[in-house]
Amino acid sequence: MQAYAQQIHRCFRCGYCKFPSDFTDFNCPSYSRFRLETYSTGGRLWLIWAWLKKEIEWSEHFAEIVFSCATCRNCVEQCPMKFSDDIVDWIVAARSDMVEKGLVLPHIRDFLNNISKHGNPWGTARSKRDAWAEGIRRYKPGDEYFLYVGCVGSYEERGQRMARSFAELLDKAKVSFGILGAEEDCDGNEVYTLGEMGLFQELAKKNVQKFKELEVKKVVTLSPHAYNSMKNKYPKFGELQIVHYTQLLLEMIQQKKIKPSELKAKVTYHDPCFLGRYNGVYDTPREILKSIPGIKLTEMKRTRENSFCCGGGSGNFVTDLLGRSEESPSRIRAREAHEIGAEILVVACPSCMMMLDDAVKDEGLEGELAVKDISELVKESTK
Amino acid sequence: MEVIGMDEIYKSLAEIVDEEYVSNRKEELYIYSQDPGMMEPHEPDYVVMPKTTEEVQKIVKLANKEKIPIVPVGGSMSLSGLVIPHRGGIALDLKRMDRVLEVNEKSRHVVVEAGMTQGKLKAYLERRHPDLRHSIPDAPPSATIVGNIVIHGQGRLTQQYGFNSDMVTGLEIVLPTGEVCKIGTCSVSPYWFALAPLPDLAGLFLGWFGTTGVITKLGLKLYPNKKIRDAEVFVVEDPNLVPDIIYRLTHTEMTEDIVLGAQPYPPIFKDIIMIMILITGDSEEEIEFKRRMIWDALRTYIDSKEGGFSMLTPDMKQNLLKMPSDDTTKLADVLKGGGFEYAGPIIPVEKYPETYKKLLELTSKYGITFGHAGRVIGRSHCMMFSFAYPFNRADPDNIERTKKALHETNVASLDIGGVPWKPEVPSQKMIMERMDKNTLELMKRVKKLLDPNGIMNPGNWEAK
Numbered sequence: 118m119q120a121y122a123q124q125i126h127r128c129f130r131c132g133y134c135k136f137p138s139d140f141t142d143f144n145c146p147s148y149s150r151f152r153l154e155t156y157s158t159g160g161r162l163w164l165i166w167a168w169l170k171k172e173i174e175w176s177e178h179f180a181e182i183v184f185s186c187a188t189c190r191n192c193v194e195q196c197p198m199k200f201s202d203d204i205v206d207w208i209v210a211a212r213s214d215m216v217e218k219g220l221v222l223p224h225i226r227d228f229l230n231n232i233s234k235h236g237n238p239w240g241t242a243r244s245k246r247d248a249w250a251e252g253i254r255r256y257k258p259g260d261e262y263f264l265y266v267g268c269v270g271s272y273e274e275r276g277q278r279m280a281r282s283f284a285e286l287l288d289k290a291k292v293s294f295g296i297l298g299a300e301e302d303c304d305g306n307e308v309y310t311l312g313e314m315g316l317f318q319e320l321a322k323k324n325v326q327k328f329k330e331l332e333v334k335k336v337v338t339l340s341p342h343a344y345n346s347m348k349n350k351y352p353k354f355g356e357l358q359i360v361h362y363t364q365l366l367l368e369m370i371q372q373k374k375i376k377p378s379e380l381k382a383k384v385t386y387h388d389p390c391f392l393g394r395y396n397g398v399y400d401t402p403r404e405i406l407k408s409i410p411g412i413k414l415t416e417m418k419r420t421r422e423n424s425f426c427c428g429g430g431s432g433n434f435v436t437d438l439l440g441r442s443e444e445s446p447s448r449i450r451a452r453e454a455h456e457i458g459a460e461i462l463v464v465a466c467p468s469c470m471m472m473l474d475d476a477v478k479d480e481g482l483e484g485e486l487a488v489k490d491i492s493e494l495v496k497e498s499t500k
Numbered sequence: 501m502e503v504i505g506m507d508e509i510y511k512s513l514a515e516i517v518d519e520e521y522v523s524n525r526k527e528e529l530y531i532y533s534q535d536p537g538m539m540e541p542h543e544p545d546y547v548v549m550p551k552t553t554e555e556v557q558k559i560v561k562l563a564n565k566e567k568i569p570i571v572p573v574g575g576s577m578s579l580s581g582l583v584i585p586h587r588g589g590i591a592l593d594l595k596r597m598d599r600v601l602e603v604n605e606k607s608r609h610v611v612v613e614a615g616m617t618q619g620k621l622k623a624y625l626e627r628r629h630p631d632l633r634h635s636i637p638d639a640p641p642s643a644t645i646v647g648n649i650v651i652h653g654q655g656r657l658t659q660q661y662g663f664n665s666d667m668v669t670g671l672e673i674v675l676p677t678g679e680v681c682k683i684g685t686c687s688v689s690p691y692w693f694a695l696a697p698l699p700d701l702a703g704l705f706l707g708w709f710g711t712t713g714v715i716t717k718l719g720l721k722l723y724p725n726k727k728i729r730d731a732e733v734f735v736v737e738d739p740n741l742v743p744d745i746i747y748r749l750t751h752t753e754m755t756e757d758i759v760l761g762a763q764p765y766p767p768i769f770k771d772i773i774m775i776m777i778l779i780t781g782d783s784e785e786e787i788e789f790k791r792r793m794i795w796d797a798l799r800t801y802i803d804s805k806e807g808g809f810s811m812l813t814p815d816m817k818q819n820l821l822k823m824p825s826d827d828t829t830k831l832a833d834v835l836k837g838g839g840f841e842y843a844g845p846i847i848p849v850e851k852y853p854e855t856y857k858k859l860l861e862l863t864s865k866y867g868i869t870f871g872h873a874g875r876v877i878g879r880s881h882c883m884m885f886s887f888a889y890p891f892n893r894a895d896p897d898n899i900e901r902t903k904k905a906l907h908e909t910n911v912a913s914l915d916i917g918g919v920p921w922k923p924e925v926p927s928q929k930m931i932m933e934r935m936d937k938n939t940l941e942l943m944k945r946v947k948k949l950l951d952p953n954g955i956m957n958p959g960n961w962e963a964k
Contacts, residue, residue: 126893129832129839130536132575132642140619140641141627152549152596153523154531154576164527178525197826198833418627442520 121210125166127200130159134192134204137423144419145192146428146446147185150439155182158192158204165211175220183211184225185438187446188310189426190394205310212312224436229313232320236302237268238435247298249277253284256295258332262287262365264296265347267340268303269434269467275474276467279490280339283362286492289499290374292365294337297327304343306391309350310431321351328357337365341392341466342430348396361392363402363465363491370408370495377498379411384494385459386414387450387473388424389466402465402491409498417453425450429472447476455486462488509566513548513590516558521549521596532573532583532591536832538841538891538903539581539924544571544591551596553672553680553716560714561678563590563955571957572710574647575617577639579841580924582651582709586959592714595644600624601717607693608632608722609669611686614646614715618824621645625722633657633725635664638825638873646715651922652707654884656778656823657723659750659757659876665706669694670719673705676712676951684719692719704946709922710957712950726780729756730787731820734775734798736807739856743849745775745807748797750880754790756780760874760883762856764863765834773856774810776820828888831871837892841906844886844921845913846877855885858912862887866905868898884921885913925959932963 135157137144148157155164161182167173192204215221216229231240247253249271256263264284269276287294305320324347328336335358338344344361369375386406392398399421406414419425428439428446439445451473454462462477464470467490474488513522523529524546534541545568550556563570569589576583585591595615602611603625610632612621619641625632635655637648648655652665661667670684670692683701686692695702705712736742742760749758756778763769777794781787801807812820819827831840847855852874863870871888887909891902910920910927914934920927932940944963947954 123894124836127833127836127838129829131577131640131829131832133640133826133829136619136641139623139626140617141623142620152521152593153528153547154593155527160531163531167530173526173530176526179527182527197829200833200836 121207122169124200124203125162125169125207127198128159128162128204129198130163131197132157132159133195133197134158136195137191137419137425138195139423141418142425144195144423144425146187146189146426146439149446149449150428150442150444152444156185158186161186162204162207165207175215177222180215180220180222180225181438183208183215184222184311184431184436185433187390187426187428187430187433187439189390189430191426194394194422209310209312213314214312216312225311225432228432228435229308229311229316232303232305232308233316237272238303238307238432239272241272244299246271246301247296249280250296250298254295255298256331256333260293260295262292262294262335262337263328263331263333264294265304265336265338265343266296266301267338267343267467269471270339271301273467273471275470276339279467279470279492282490282496283339283366283492286366286369286375286496286499290369292369292374300327304338304340304346306342306346306350307432309346317350321346325351325354329354333357335360337362339467341389341396342468345391345395361398361465363392363405364398366492366495367401367405370405375495375499377409377495380409380494380498381411382461382494383413383415383459384461384463385417385454385457386463387417387427387454387469388421389464389469390424390426390430392465393424394422402463405491405495406463409494412494415457415459417457419453425453427469427472427476429468434468434471445476447472448480451476451480451482451486455480455482459486461494462486463491463494464488465491509562509568510546512562513546513559516562517548517550517555523547532593533585535576535579535581535583536839537579537581537924538839538899538906539584542584542586543588544585545588547591547593549593549596553674556592556674556714556716557678557680559590559592560674560676564677564953567953567955569958570955572614572714574615574644575639575642577643577647578651578922580922580927582922582924582957582960586925589955594646594714597716602692603629603632603722604691604693605629605632607691609693609719610634610722611670611692611717611719612645613717614644616645617641618643618645618648622823625725631725632722634720634722635661635667636823637664638828640826640829641824645720646718649718650706650709650715654875654877656757659755659878661721661723662878662881667721668702668706668718669721671702671705671715672717673713673715676953676956680716686719704950709960711947711961712956727782728784728787729778729780729821730791731812731817732777732779732791732794733810733812733820734777734807735810736773736775736801737771738806739773739853741801741806742773742775742852742856745798745801746849746876746880746883749777749794750876752793752797753879754779754793758876760872762872764869778821828873831888831890834869834871834890835892835898837890837894837898839893840871840888840890841902842886842888843906843909843913843927844884845910845918846882846921847885847913847916847918849876849880849883851916851918852883852885854916855913855918858916859887862905862908862912863889866901868902868905885918928961
């Protein structure tokens with residue numbers, strides 16, 4: 118934590134971080150939402166430094182500014198300075214300082230407490246974690262894949278739809294897999310980005326212990342958030358492989374275990390930050406879409422490394438610090454998809470699914486633009 | 501006149517714009533109290549983000565009635581504290597007003613709102629009008645078009661067409677007393693094509709740093725966007741050669757832009773002056789012809805071995821051709837300190853050698869590093885010479901030395917016969933001290949006439 122305090126003054130507040138690489142629009146979710154300089158990455162870093170220097174005191178508004186960052190890494194991608202890789206880590210470190218001192222907003226506190234007590238951010242009973250999973254087998258040693266469903270996939274209706282859809286495809290491809298059901302715990306990606314390092318370590322330890330006990334060799338995650346934390350933040354052990362479901366899905370298609378047939382639709386694809394900017398997986402989902410005959414894929418103006426975050430990262434899919442406005446990132450993104458004439462906005466992340474599906478409704482675009490998970494499209498094409 | 505209380509003002513502002521776009525919270529006041537340069541901060545009392553001219557008008561009327569200072573804010577990229585609310589009041593952040601209102605392809609101009617950024621206009625033109633371009637400065641893309649114009653900024657096309665403020669075709673202003681006023685052909689016609697042939701009122705607002713009104717819309721000349729761009733770098737060691745080299749280059753009328761650079765690090769750059777020459781064309785033949793003309797113009801110096809063209813790798817060329825160039829921004833991290841400050845006086849071209857020597861003298865005297873850039877303005881009519889000093893925000897001693905160097909640089913610039921560009925308040929005072937007394941008196945009269953209550957960006961261009 119001390120390291121960030123010694124470095125954070127290096128931000129010049131030049132504002133490159135507000136844009137995508139071609140400057141076509143603002144690409145920082147919180148700046149797009151609020152437009153006050155305080156909500157830009159530079160403003161946030163300068164405020165954190167001011168707090169460290171005791172030029173400003175902690176306040177709820179200050180915490181809102183610091184916690185409204187969706188940790189989408191657009192700033193990391195666009196900042197021209199040598200320290201660019203560290204920017205999100207500095208913000209996470211500042212949050213961690215606040216969490217340690219108990220200086221968090223009530224809904225962030227509840228988010229973290231619920232995960233600590235119930236294993237999910239809503240505080241729903243653990244016993245309901247597998248309510249969606251009737252008929253889906255529990256993982257047993259020897260299964261090829263352990264399917265990690267995650268909180269949104271387990272508890273949220275649209276996430277559950279994604280989980281069922283992917284599980285059906287796994288069955289269809291005769292891939293042996295199982296889930297953990299009610300014993301599954303949160304992966305902790307959001308806990309990490311919100312700065313609760315103690316809880317994150319506890320969750321990582323528990324999950325790794327479970328993988329060991331069950332002799333898991335391959336984990337396939339529904340959420341890019343879980344993929345990121347397990348792949349990049351969990352302690353390494355054995356030969357454990359972590360893949361995102363799109364990677365396995367493409368493999369199944371390439372191995373002809375799944376054979377998509379014609380499905381006519383004009384679609385666009387929304388890159389999830391934790392799959393794209395965090396892990397460089399851009400082509401895989403697009404290759405899946407291209408494998409479906411009849412699909413016409415049109416890119417939005419902000420795509421791949423320049424993708425515009427839906428605003429759901431870092432717990433915002435629950436805490437909603439960027440919501441309640443026409444300028445909410447998810448609504449801007451829904452409009453962007455609609456403007457290019459897409460009929461389906463394809464996602465590969467349960468959090469993006471929630472955010473964008475709500476946004477389409479808020480924009481009154483139901484009937485014109487549908488939000489679908491990539492596995493749902495593949496499933497439709499294999500009927 | 502009864503002065504209404506602070507809460508009442510907040511309430512009035514929240515009635516004009518959505519409450520979400522008004523703040524009197526500490527965090528916003530802190531950020532809007534400063535720019536990324538090294539001028540002393542001063543907090544506003546409110547930050548407001550209007551969306552329309554009508555909202556700006558209501559805010560200005562309120563401020564004028566209550567005699568509250570009002571400071572128009574764009575990208576805050578001047579680094580000389582021109583948007584610091586020295587007397588508090590309202591920081592009027594115009595960046596929500598960021599639409600392109602019109603592009604006239606055949607008459608080659610664009611009309612934008614006050615908050616339109618350099619980056620977004622570039623992207624807009626690239627997508628929708630790829631044959632057109634504007635003169636992009638080397639400020640970050642978050643700098644605004646209007647902000648650049650009110651400081652007499654320069655850009656990529658300045659060597660061909662003059663200061664960016666020479667490219668204005670029309671203005672919409674909210675006067676300090678609340679009237680909305682149009683300047684140029686747009687005041688008598690639906691078209692924003694020129695300031696002429698009318699009396700030139702634009703001068704009442706350009707270079708005034710928002711002390712005479714709030715520009716809400718601006719017409720700007722666009723130029724042909726050629727298909728190919730290329731770069732050459734001519735290197736010399738002797739600064740005395742530079743004025744003649746610029747003279748010869750501009751005589752060819754073949755260049756898009758001529759930018760000079762020097763820096764002490766890495767050691768291969770020490771004691772050399774790089775002259776970046778950019779050319780454009782619609783075909784390889786055109787580029788080759790221009791390149792040959794440029795080489796021929798500098799043949800004397802190549803033959804005498806006093807100068808020569810650098811071999812550029814494709815990566816180096818790509819970097820030179822970037823718009824905006826991020827090299828200037830990267831200066832801020834040279835000391836890993838998050839800041840650089842610069843004086844960029846506008847000087848006669850023949851004063852380059854003297855100015856360059858002064859730069860070396862001052863940086864040596866104060867033990868600070870530098871990045872020098874210069875941009876030729878017009879066909880060698882003058883140039884901007886920047887003394888850019890990276891500083892470390894976390895090192896008070898370094899900040900102090902840099903401040904002293906900056907002050908002395910501004911004094912030296914005036915002594916040499918130049919005029920500090922976008923001067924910070926202390927520099928403005930130095931300029932006004934040396935200014936012709938009748939000119940100063942005229943400035944005072946203009947200011948008083950336009951802004952009788954002195955509400956507009958007080959502290960700036962304040963003639964005693």
